[in-house]
Amino acid sequence: MERRALGRTGIEVSVLCLGSMTWGTQNTPKEGHDQIDRALEAGINFVDTAEMYPVNPISAKTIGRTEEIIGKWFERDSRRNDVILATKHSGAGLSYLRDGAGITAESIPETIEGSLRRLKTDYIDLYQFHWPNRGSYMFRQNWNYDPSKQDALAVRQNIEDCVGALQAQVDRGVIRAFGLSNESAWGTAQWLSAAERTGGPRVASVQNEYSLMCRLYDTDMAELSVNEDVGLLSFSPLATGLLTGKYQGGAIPVGSRLSLSPELGGRKTDRAFEAVDAYLAVALRNGLDPTQMALAWCLRRPFMCSVIFGATNMAQLDVALASIDLTLSDAVMEELDITHRAFPMPY
Helix, strand or coil, X not given: CCEEECCCCCCEEECEEEECCCECCCECHHHHHHHHHHHHHCCCCEEECCCXXXXXXXXXXXXXXXXXXXXXXXXXXXXXXXXXXXXXECCCCCCCCHHHCCCCCCHHHHHHHHHHHHHCCCCEEEEEECCCCCCCCCCCHHHCCCXXXXXXXXXXXXXXXXXXXXXXXXXXXXXXXEEEECCCHHHHHHXXXXXXXXXXXXXXXXXXXXXXXXXXXXCHHHHHHHHHCCEEEEECCCCCCHHHCCCHHHCCCCCCHHHHCCCHHHCCCHHHHHHHHHHHXXXXXXXXXXXXXXXXXXXXXXXXXXEEECCCCHXXXXXXXXXXXXXXCHHHHHHHHHHHHHCCCCC
């Protein structure tokens, strides 16, 4: 499997990344372990998780369970060096962690220690901030996000303090690289600037939502990614399963994300299902599996570092893994762009 540079870190990651957010709710520990085994056999070397996982639902009882499942796999197989491991520090507002406090220089060491303990490892390859303290345009907040009350000086000071705290962890050898998630172009630029001023760790990647149906990244963030070597790690490349077609016609498969999250985080709209019909038609006309088409399209984007996908069963995992062998023609890419212009923001 092709590998791409993770920013300027010298680390190379597979172009597909195995997501883990359902391990511990929708998936058992054994199923999570089996997925890691299968993914590594297929050439994936990159696994992404977070301290707050699993989801569907998020609860105080399950916080940290996914990291524990991964830790038990490391303990079982002693194959830590075969995996580029990414995890995340949650930001402000999640009451189950640190009483909803934001990311600070003081919270970073203790949060890293918690992840290391659960993951049963002595280092994290990519340590990410899950969302910015000041809020985010992600998760449909682009419709009403208001940055006008931000204190830019305070934001920059927090960033500089956090970069210093991260450097201390790099010096300890417990993190190798640093990334952001759910970030904007302005925010990413502030982190890059702080690293340049202080000599602290430079942002290597940004993990934002990106799919045929969510292309907010295509403007300012895309330009920053290409020119600053900050690659995208795209999450929800299948639009939480919408692009597979499994929810069309009112279908709600048992155990699916839609059965657990009826609005799909604000993605379930009439226009979304119309857009899916149009994308499914492109796949049908060209003899393509829609899941593989959606993933292969992401892989061709010029700013893409790695595409994070999740699966709740082995059949889904195998379909996704097969996307690595699919190269979309220029004609198909053009059809997909035409469809996007007809349905530019379906949710």
